[in-house]
Amino acid sequence: MPRIRREPDLTPFFEFCYGIARRDQLVGAKTTDAYLRWRLETGQWQVILPSVYALFQGDLTLEQRAFAGQLHGGAASQITGAAALRFLGLQYGPVAERIHILVPPDKRVASAPGFRVIRTERLAEPTVIDGLRLAPVVRAVADTLRERLDLRMARALVSEAVQSRAATVEEFEAEVADGPQRGSADFRRAVADVVGGARSAPEAELRDLCRTSRVLPPVLWNPILRGPGDDHLLPIPDGWLDDVGLALEVDSREYHSSPEGWVRTLERHNKLTVLGVVVLHITPRDLRRDPGKVLALIERTYLELARKGNRHRVRRVSDRGA
Structure with a gap:
């Protein structure tokens, strides 16, 4: 020694x-x-x-692994992928098994076990958090989804980013147009869903499910509704079947995780039902475990309301998509 x-x-x-x-x-x-x-x-x-x-013994934290990757990538490098999503505050990303590092195309540095180097000419201004240079949310989401083929996760991440205002629909559209196409099918479909008005991954799944029905007419998604002679807007349902006054609501676990969330759901429900609307509440769990049962319930309800000639007092102001 x-x-x-x-x-x-x-x-x-x-x-x-x-x-x-x-x-x-x-x-x-x-x-x-x-x-x-x-x-x-x-x-x-x-x-x-x-x-x-x-400069220590033992396992590294995610922050330490990311900082090591940043040092490896050099002064212009940025952390992207699942690790960046974690630091940027998004909840639906996968576990960061590898650290993804964006570097300029001429940077001579190689990938290593647990670290993937991605050369790119599209290095935007990073977000710096606790000394970590992070790629923009849109890029981090896209890089995560280009490596991991999972439509459900893609929808959840893109929807979360837009709903939390961490990114805009326009920014996602630009990433679809400018980014690599290879491995991006799920990402592109998730962006298309959000462009079409889907506000969550379960809502996008409900849209897919309803399109398979041979019973239902085209469902209107997120339509703007008003009561009779009333200037106040009504709650916007996820799905709407206007001819029978049937509203479809996907009730997420997050939305009902507090008493306040449950009260808001009841208020939305009551504002519609008092005007003759029938509201079907659908959970993401049922959508994923037994979509056939969910579709059968929607179809039965629709046919029963049509048979009875359900009359509602709601005016549809505009449609956001069928």
Whole structure:
């Protein structure tokens, strides 16, 4: 073991860099090659990537892995994919098994186990959170979905980003137009659903389901409704069958996770039913576990209302799509 005469001051790496450092940074902090080699050989430090080290033992957090990837990618790099979604606050992304790193096309750096380097000419202004340079939400969503083929997740992520105002529909349309087509079928379909007015993944699934019916007329999605002689807008149902006054509502678990959410649902329901509207509440769980049963319920309800000649007092102001 080499004689260690003086410990270098590595405090800044723990205060600002998650305990992660690149070799040239350690050299700048007056760390010798002998000291680095001793720390590694004794297991006190560990190699994460070529010339990127963790100045501690044990497993790395997601933040530490991302910061290591950022150091590996260089000054212009950005973290994208599932890890970026986590830091940007989106809830429906997959577990970040790998760190995805965007780098300029001329950057000479390679992928490694647990880290994927993506060369791109489309490096937008990053969002910086706790020292991590993150790709824009739209790019992070797209990169996640281009690698993971999952239409349900695609719909959930795109809808969440738009509903939370983390991104706009127009930004997603631009990413579809400008980004790579390979592996993007689910992403493009999810964006098309949102462009068409779908506000959530379960609503998009309900749309797909209703299109398979040989009984139902075209369902109107998210129509604007008013009461008779009333200037106040009524609650906008997810789906609407105007001839019988049947409203379809997808009730998400998140929306009903609080007493306030349940009260809002009852208020929406009551404002419609008092005008003769029949409201069917559909859960995402039922849609996914037994879509045939859900469709049969909608069809039976529609036929029964048509048979009885259900009369409602709702005026449809505009349609948002069939």
